[in-house]
Amino acid sequence: EAGVAQSPRYKIIEKRQSVAFWCNPISGHATLYWYQQILGQGPKLLIQFQNNGVVDDSQLPKDRFSAERLKGVDSTLKIQPAKLEDSAVYLCASSLEPGTGELFFGEGSRLTVL
């Protein structure tokens, strides 16, 4: 079974530039999550999708972050403009059902903002 795919694995940009991350969840998983993991901290949920609808985006900085999940499969997370404090690993995860708490994570996309 293929896992959660993410790209790019690494990205270095300057502040005020934009960046986009892509995620392909495990086939058949209706729930998709984007987490932000800052060095030394636990992952923090940015947004949760159920199919192509948003379930929770309460911790997404909407002035600069956006995410979409067109057709309920792949998802893209965008940051524009980036700030220094956005340097983190962006983790995508999926689950078969939203209530189990058993998430399957991708390897993450490491962003460095200079």
Next chain:
Amino acid sequence: AQSVAQPEDQVNVAEGNPLTVKCTYSVSGNPYLFWYVQYPNRGLQFLLKYITGDNLVKGSYGFEAEFNKSQTSFHLKKPSALVSDSALYFCAVRDPPGGGNKLTFGTGTQLKVEL
């Protein structure tokens, strides 16, 4: 708000010795607790969970966790540590039913198992 705390940034243990990684929780209502592991340059992997039932939960790779309601703890344990267990371990708590099912993670504990 639901939260978990991992009081130790790092735990060192010799191979073959038992290991414990500590986690305490703060929830309203019944707790839904999880352990995840993160190997270097890899995504997080689910280890085990406690929802209801037996206080001793068994999971992947020989790990188990003990739920203690009176101490509000959910410590991760393994009887005999392996060098390959060296990784970053996260405790997490899930929102109660109807609360969105969000997982809130602790800050993580780095486990180092040495020969």
